[in-house]
Amino acid sequence: MEEKKLAFIGAGNMSRSLISGLIQSGYPAHLIMATNRSADKLEQLAADFGIHTSQDNRQATDWAQAIVLAVKPQMMASMLADLQAQHAQLKDKLLISIAAGISVTRLQEMTGQERIIRTMPNTPSLLGLGMTGLYARAHIAQSDRDYAEHMMQAVGKALWVSDEDSINHIISAAGSAPAYFFLFMEAMATQAIQSGFSEQDARLLVQQTALGAANMVVANPDTTLGELRAQVTSKGGTTAEAIRHFQEQGLEQLVADAMTAAVTRARELETQL
Missing domain, CATH: 3.40.50.720 (NAD(P)-binding Rossmann-like Domain)
Known part of the structure; x- marks a missing residue:
């Protein structure tokens, strides 16, 4: 450099x-x-x-x-x-x-x-x-x-x-995105606590799983995210049922709408600063 x-x-x-x-x-x-x-x-x-x-x-x-x-x-x-x-x-x-x-x-x-x-x-x-x-x-x-x-x-x-407008999409996909994952992890930890785990144990379960999942993505660059998901989703099993519920509730559209909202707000800020 x-x-x-x-x-x-x-x-x-x-x-x-x-x-x-x-x-x-x-x-x-x-x-x-x-x-x-x-x-x-x-x-x-x-x-x-x-x-x-x-x-x-x-x-x-x-x-x-x-x-x-x-x-x-x-x-x-x-x-x-x-x-x-x-x-x-x-x-x-x-x-x-x-x-x-x-x-x-x-x-x-x-x-x-x-x-x-x-x-x-x-x-x-x-x-x-x-x-x-x-x-x-x-x-x-x-x-x-x-x-x-x-x-x-x-x-x-x-x-x-x-x-330059693509910087706003970087914001939605990376700049703001850690908060999306934290929100999802927070919701999972809250449910684990309600299931009887201590706050400390719930956090351990969620953070270690998130860390492991992210590292699996990094370690398998030639495997699509969909394929990685399918590898842990046995037909008729517990994971499949959870994924079905996410999809029925419109998770993909919810994420798309949230990212679009972030882009819209970023564009608004550019006119104000």
């Missing part, structure tokens, strides 16, 4: 996971800087990873060659306006956004720059098991694309999309 001076504007959990992944993959700590309002967060990052820290966004952007825009979406406009007012040096620098709901066009308006890559990581990135979607306009150099991709691969898998 090309080694640039890299600044993270915003030092929340996602920035921390990316910094951790980069350091573990061999990225030099002295080439990374993070900014945040919280001195405590910055002290912890410096202690854990040996990176530079600052409470001054302009200092970080002037120093960096690549900048990760990692503040909360609703704070992005004011943060960038402050940088513009301070005449921060953004020209010719690679800007990588990890903020949901802010389009490349809007980022260009806020920064006056066009060298922008938009990404959508998800929370399992905190464990190095993330799934990130990336989008860049046609004029973005391959070297910049490679840099952003390698950064996201430090915390999981990365997938490029060819049009």
Whole structure:
């Protein structure tokens, strides 16, 4: 991976996971800087990873060659306006956004720059098991694309999309999706508790089963998800009865409608931020 001076504007959990992944993959700590309002967060990052820290966004952007825009979406406009007012040096620098709901066009308006890559990581990135979607306009150099991709691969898998609206579908299929699985697991654990298991035992049953199922998918890349399901669904058995009930209640359509709702909301947010 090309080694640039890299600044993270915003030092929340996602920035921390990316910094951790980069350091573990061999990225030099002295080439990374993070900014945040919280001195405590910055002290912890410096202690854990040996990176530079600052409470001054302009200092970080002037120093960096690549900048990760990692503040909360609703704070992005004011943060960038402050940088513009301070005449921060953004020209010719690679800007990588990890903020949901802010389009490349809007980022260009806020920064006056066009060298922008938009990404959508998800929370399992905190464990190095993330799934990130990336989008860049046609004029973005391959070297910049490679840099952003390698950064996201430090915390999981990365997938490029060819049009920006597909980032909204990445949100529905990956960005928001961990919560779908948590909801399903929560419902299963609740039913297990009602069946007489302790809360601890119910959680163990559900989390280990989810972990095993996910690893079976990873371990069998040439087997479709439908085939994996069929392999544990004996005709006339208990699993078949549960699956029949899910399907009769319209599980597939419910999931499709929920994912469509997520996409619709993502598009709405793009008009508001």
